[in-house]
Amino acid sequence: MTQPDTVNLLEVKDLHVHFRSEEGTVKAVDGISFDVKQGETLGIVGESGSGKTVANLSLMRLIPEPPGEIVSGSIILRGRDVLKLSASDLRRLRGKQVAMIFQDPMTALNPFMRVSKQLMEVTQLHLGHTRVQAREHAVKMLEHVGIPDASERIDSYPHEFSGGMRQRVMIAMALSCQPDLLIADEPTTALDVTIQAQILELIKRLKAETGASVILITHDLGIVAGMTDQVIVMYAGKIFERAPTGELFQNPGNPYTRGLLRSVPNPTDEQGQLYQIPGQPPDLARLPAGCPFAPRCERAEEICRREFPPFVQLTSEHSSLCHFANEVYAASKTVS
């Protein structure tokens, strides 16, 4: 990992994103705050419906409005509040300062347009490149992400590439303008493990070369362990735990995090009964009173079903949303 300097590139404060539906208001993101330092990789872990994708789409104001709405909060990127930007300022931000890569490259690439044109558009728009410059830059980017014979393959259509190569094309496009922040939403979930390893290595290398910050959204704790400096664990639209990566894996301070870590089969474990978190992720339209995880939590007591838990500061960098955060944290220290 590179030594991150202490400047905050991004500061998200008390962000609330709601969706209106027939069943009432769904609080997809419910008051989350976090920051990303220059050159740092932040991992966001959570199950489906935890709000991790909505939170990150909000950073670029990509939430469809309606039904969605960023109700309150602030998103400060290099000192400017993204929520207060005009439409034209937003366009300059997207793709230039902040770039995004998605799980399925086919949804982000235009299937009817040659890759060359799609790549060139980005720098022509944001960097004012001429066609010749843009094409030269595009070839360079494709070479950079490891596409063989880039100068010939650049005029192919997206479907002519394999899944892993398409993901490389998307990464090339995302990094064309040297963004300050790269948001990668499950970038390898659709890929085979061997190709996943290639793409993760690529993201690491490019990050080290450009010094960009990365937000990596994933459900795979293994990827978090190998790729990130800090981790946020989300559940039911809330941040349940936040800690430096090593600390989170060693001394989790939240029962949900602990459960997640224990339910992944570990290559060194014996076979047999696997630890399981009971129940289902909650329905956001019908959240229980008290802690949203309480119905599934083995540590839950009466207070958890009645009162919403506090966000307890365990160390200067480690916080956990739990009535018993201190106890859970202490227990995880004695076990490890």
Place this chain on the structure above:
Amino acid sequence: MSDREPALISINDLKVHFPVGVRRLFGRSRQVVKAVDGLSLDIRQGETMGLVGESGCGKTTLGRAILRLIDPTSGEIIFRGRDLAQLSNTEMRAHRRQLQVIFQDPYASLNPRMTVSQIIGEPLETFGLAKGEAKKQRVQELMEMVGLSSRFLKRYPHEFSGGQRQRIGIARALAVDPEFIVADEPISALDVSIQAQIMNLLDRLRREKNLTYLFISHDLRAVRHVSDRLAVMYLGKIVELGESRAIYANPLMPYTRALISAVPVPDPIIESTRQRTVLEGDVPSPINPPHGCRFHTRCPYAIQACREVEPQLVEIKPNHLAACIRISPEEPDIDRIAPGYAPGLRQR
């Protein structure tokens, strides 16, 4: 699982080829995808056989061919003394009761217009196993068995979460008391906290009902956890076969090593120190698979002979087979083999 357990299913030299491309008038299409290409495998009574490989290696096609959801091109699938590959569709229907499948996507494999009780009850009627009150009771029993409340009987699939839907799919497969179940990526579409639930459920049911599983997955962590034995597939062939634990502890094939090494470990300390074998390139096209060893295009240990000679799956260590001409029982560790040495050539 002891070696003496008899094979429940014996697959011999199975081939499943699909014609692709433009079909000419009066002509056959020239190109053929060899999804499964001369594959032999015994699945033993009561075991969980894991089947892993990258997408496009033919693992799903193999699973479906065993159940005759796809017709094999040639080869045998012996189940209880009969060759399933030779059965007519009518004869096969009678066997379907014993051979069931659980699919990856519980969203796509349940009829959205049927209630849960209809979905689980349908196979009972199809095979004439129960009707009326008896059927109703059996459906409730099945729901309880997979951990669904019988309050949900009248609900539709969309009212359930992904994990619950997978439980419905499992209950449907179990309704007819099968002996053998192909579980094709049964946990891949589920959330992390739900994956453990479904793995535990499948394992419990196997023990309780003496089931035999073919567990197909690209998730090597999950496969290692649930399987007794493991088959690694690459471009239509099995390249390594043995006990799961032995394969994880000491993978013989360079391909298996790369697969295992590619899986991220949920431990930052291990992740920051370990050396990863990153495979170059993608899986080659199964239309024109490489000559000789199909893996030679990506294999860091390939020599000229690997491009020419097709390796056979042979026993390298007791009960641990691999298809690589460069290793042998005398020297199973490919990292310690002298340059150019290819003992497997002798076996031909």
